[in-house]
Amino acid sequence: MLKPPYVLFVGDARDQLAAKTAVGVQYWRPQMCIGQIRLDGCRASLELPVMTIADACAAGARTLIVGLANAGGTISESWLPTLTEALGAGLHLASGLHQRLTDIPSLCAAAAASGCSLIDVRHPRQAFAVGTGARRSGRRLLTVGTDCSVGKMYTALAIERELHKRGIAADFRATGQTGIFIAGDGVSVDAVVADFISGAVEELAPANAPDHWDVIEGQGSLFHPSFAGVSLGLLHGAQAEVLVMCHEPTRTHMRGLPHQPMPALNDCIAANEAAARLTQPDARCIGVAVNTSGLTAAAAADTLERLADASGLPCVDPVAGSVAPLVERLLA
Template identity: 40%
Template sequence: MTHPAQLTSYRRILLLTDGYSTPFLAKTAISLLRYRTDDVVGVLDAEHAGQDAGELFGAGHGIPVVDSIVEGTDAVFIGIAPPGGKLPAAWRPTIIEALTRGIDVVSGLHDFLSLDPELTAIAEQHGGTLIDVRKNNEKETATGQPFREGCLRIHTVGQDCSVGKMVASLEIQRELSRRGHDAKFLATGQTGIMISGEGVPIDCVVADFVNGAAERLVRQNDDHDIVLIEGQGSLSHPSFSAVTLGLLHGAAPQGLIFVYEVGRREVKGLDGIELRPFRQLIAAYENAAALRHPCRVIGIAMNGRKVSDEEAAAEKARMESEFGLPVCDVFRDGPGELVDAVIALQQELQR
């Protein structure tokens, strides 16, 4: 389990997205702008310098886009999650400048900066720190032993990658806490870890230890009444289904929130491969999860970012009618209906 305690101590974060400021690539930056707004001093992208982050990303209104490192920055966060997880070569001078100025650099890339001899030497010389959020030492398999009986485990699963599983988990957890419930968000990806300060980078854990890492993440937090376990990948994704199944069996959830994007037809990153029908996916998730622990889908989180309010309302009504489950867009509607479903499941299991 990763516990980079200093991640939540940074109060002047500069997000680096230079040349990669798109929703597809900069989802890490967008989430940090949304959930750590007060800690971000700017977004570094020379092409868009002078704009507002809210104009560029739809989040972080009032935060400037700049073309150089902001004075007083205490950490540069790599704001992208590109396929393959490599550091763009053009960014190296910016990383070196930050380290030379004693500024920490936080990365969620698969390409570990702390293993780069030149960067490590510069950091040591000038007092900066290289933090690779995905770096981990998970080396234990799952035990399959039960969790604390009073801990309700809710897990977000998806139609595909990058549909909003982390956002749904965070929004549900925040609303549960607002209502006075003891609920905690458990991060399983680099962005979630950068937001919450702890978690397991599940897609960078050796395959045999994925279930064990997920199990330990839950066990170390099952003193809470409700845990919201961030989902990864998709059970039907040709590239990333392994981590999805590992999370299902390691975390042993009792309830699932199914997350999808309105209008998405093809698997992300794999042109020409169509997504599976919702009903088939939901059945697959329930059946796979039930091999480890009784489980069912209790609600649907709809990502309607590409449709109008009228189209979103019609989609919500259609999905509710078809599946008989609460459906909501957590940004448009708030997560209230999904939170109600979580509380109802908790009460059901306590009877």
């Protein structure tokens, strides 16, 4: 669906978090990213050459990715001159924001004039069938979470990389916008019509060779009152025999909801295993991926040890540490 190499547009991002889509793509697919395009006042920093549109085209870029993730998911007026210039120079335009590129007449006109595509990855472009839960071949792993934004995508990508390092056939399957830019394809499951959540995931991670692993990016949490329906449909559609629980140990409440307590780790593991077994009776959680970026090194080590004791499972930080213990367990 997406044509690399990419040039990443970080616009006037006011901090690193506002450019988290670009940061994720550059971190996981540096070989697909040839540069960044910035506007005045940008405070995000990527480890990529700063370019103009002309530079990017000369360097071989084929697609400009809108790498910002703002609240509301809107396309800022201040970005339009650059985006229009990119289309005029022959670059495809891709965005994962809620507001569609195709809803902006000036971009539609520029795309039509140049023959370039406007790709809104958050919005499904196809109709899905209703899920069936019928057993399919191939091996599948799903990252699940105690909460939203705890590292489910990073964990899945780290596991895919570790499997590849060991020569094992594996594909990361993206279910959110940043993941789709990284994989080049995927389905933003939270934007699918509710009746088709599990069906969309059955199509995203279809039957495969018996020893092939699909490593599926989870979304939300069964314990998040806003999004648990998405998480459950994804769990049923994934039909994963292996679950990895992702956790951020400094959270004091569910993301965005100060009134909503975090679940206990073991309760969350048990609930995910029980729900997953509806479509995959062998489903089991094989480990915990802990985002320790908010902790000192000493506190991180203590936390990993404490959580491993409590859960009886390997606990690792997939970014600061290694997912090798998880991969060894899933291959055992």
